[in-house]
Amino acid sequence: MIGVCVSAQIARTEPHNPEAGLGERIAENQRRVFQIAYSVLGNSADAEDAAQEAFLRAYQKFASLREAEKFRPWVNRIVFRLALNRQRDYRRRLARDTAWQVTETPVMVDGAKDAEQLVMLDRLRREIERLPEKLRSVLQLSLVEEMDASDVGAVLGIPAGTVRSRLHTARKLLLEVMK
Amino acid sequence: MKNACEIWKDQLLEAALTGSLTAGLEEHLRTCTICSEELGNIRARKARLDTLLPFVAQRSEPSANFRAQVLAAARAAREGKRARPWRVWRLAGATAVVVVVLMMGLTLQRRTARMIPENELAAAQKLTEWRAPSDGLLVTPGQEILRTMPRLGESYLDVPVKTDEEE
Numbered sequence: 001m002i003g004v005c006v007s008a009q010i011a012r013t014e015p016h017n018p019e020a021g022l023g024e025r026i027a028e029n030q031r032r033v034f035q036i037a038y039s040v041l042g043n044s045a046d047a048e049d050a051a052q053e054a055f056l057r058a059y060q061k062f063a064s065l066r067e068a069e070k071f072r073p074w075v076n077r078i079v080f081r082l083a084l085n086r087q088r089d090y091r092r093r094l095a096r097d098t099a100w101q102v103t104e105t106p107v108m109v110d111g112a113k114d115a116e117q118l119v120m121l122d123r124l125r126r127e128i129e130r131l132p133e134k135l136r137s138v139l140q141l142s143l144v145e146e147m148d149a150s151d152v153g154a155v156l157g158i159p160a161g162t163v164r165s166r167l168h169t170a171r172k173l174l175l176e177v178m179k
Numbered sequence: 180m181k182n183a184c185e186i187w188k189d190q191l192l193e194a195a196l197t198g199s200l201t202a203g204l205e206e207h208l209r210t211c212t213i214c215s216e217e218l219g220n221i222r223a224r225k226a227r228l229d230t231l232l233p234f235v236a237q238r239s240e241p242s243a244n245f246r247a248q249v250l251a252a253a254r255a256a257r258e259g260k261r262a263r264p265w266r267v268w269r270l271a272g273a274t275a276v277v278v279v280v281l282m283m284g285l286t287l288q289r290r291t292a293r294m295i296p297e298n299e300l301a302a303a304q305k306l307t308e309w310r311a312p313s314d315g316l317l318v319t320p321g322q323e324i325l326r327t328m329p330r331l332g333e334s335y336l337d338v339p340v341k342t343d344e345e346e
Contacts, residue, residue, distance in 0.1 A: 022253055026246045034245070039236035048241055055249045056256060117231070124231050143236040171228070172192050178224055 022059050025071060030055075032146050033079045036155075039140040040083035041090075042125055050086055054079035073154040080141065080155050127177050135170040142167050184214050195221040 033054055037047035058075045128136055141152040142163070149160035149167075156163070190204045195218065200208070208215045242248075 023246060023250055026249055030241050030245055034241040035236045035239060038239045042235075044239060044242075047239070048245060051241060051245070052249050052252060056252055059253050060256065117234075120227070121231055121234050124228070125235065128235065140236065143232055145236075168196065172196060174228060175192055175195065175221060175225055178228055 022055070025058075025075075026055055029072060029075055032144060033075055035144040036076060036079050036141065036147075037083040039143050040080070040087055046086060046090075047083070050082045051079055054082055057082075073151070076147075076151065076155045080137075084137075124174070124178065127174055130177075131170055131173060135166050135173065138163055138166040139170040139174075184211060184217075187211075187214055191218050191221055194218060195225045 030051065034047055034051045037050035037054070038044065041047050041050065054075055057078055058071065062071075128139060131139065137156055138152060141147055141155055142149070149163040152163045153160045158166075184207075187204060187207055190201060191214065194200050194204060208218065
């Protein structure tokens with residue numbers, strides 16, 4: 001209810017100062033948008049770039065969105081697509097630049113402090129990467145705070161029941177491989 | 180895990196994930212210590228996974244100045260857009276100036292062409308027909324002979340060729 005009121009207020013103030021409206025929207029959505037990007041990309045710098053680009057795109061095309069309340073799922077979709085594209089580009093570059101290398105470059109992980117946990121988290125990320133895309137997307141989005149099955153389904157265009165079923169399969173596969 | 184217990188593998192994973200055992204698995208676990216041990220291991224792995232998974236996304240936050248950065252970028256983009264019409268007007272203005280200058284040049288050129296006086300035109304015509312006085316000195320008698328002389332393969336005599344009927 002508060003969110004709707006704030007959005008309505010933003011819609012009223014927007015024509016006079018567009019950045020004021022954007023500022024409110026960033027405040028409401030930044031944590032979730034950033035986490036979506038982070039769950040896909042795995043590092044803060046890239047996630048922040050993707051989140052920033054998502055907000056700018058949403059801001060530039062906001063006129064095409066008739067209902068201000070739909071901003072949340074809209075920006076979720078934008079950031080998820082942007083993060084996936086960035087990750088694909090990164091993988092392509094990595095495959096091209098390090099084709100001669102045998103060893104893998106260790107991935108820096110933010111948030112985890114313990115060394116053993118860092119190693120495990122690195123391994124977990126690699127296992128998630130190996131999951132089929134349908135399962136991986138559901139898992140990555142489900143790990144974001146404030147994202148329930150219907151939110152994840154809205155981003156991926158699938159029903160909430162399918163999200164829950166895929167999430168269960170993904171967790172089962174991870175449980176099997178993370179010995 | 181024994182080969183015979185492979186059939187319980189999936190159910191063990193399900194049991195660890197859902198926290199509930201099927202009647203069949205419960206009965207098997209009463210008699211199979213290996214599977215009971217395996218279930219314990221899977222449960223431990225699940226606990227570890229539950230601890231780690233939030234780190235994949237949740238324990239991360241954007242930097243403190245994230246909002247300011249996005250707003251600055253949005254402002255820059257908006258100002259860039261605003262500046263764009265000026266660029267268009269500037270280009271249009273420059274094109275108009277070039278067109279006006281060209282038209283003025285053409286008009287002036289036409290007027291200048293019309294204003295040439297008759298006497299100047301006559302003088303220009305005379306100038307084109309002028310020959311240098313030394314041209315006469317270059318003329319030699321041999322030149323006329325060379326002009327009228329038959330060329331190689333030609334005859335001095337212009338005798339018509341006889342046909343068979345005339346003979």
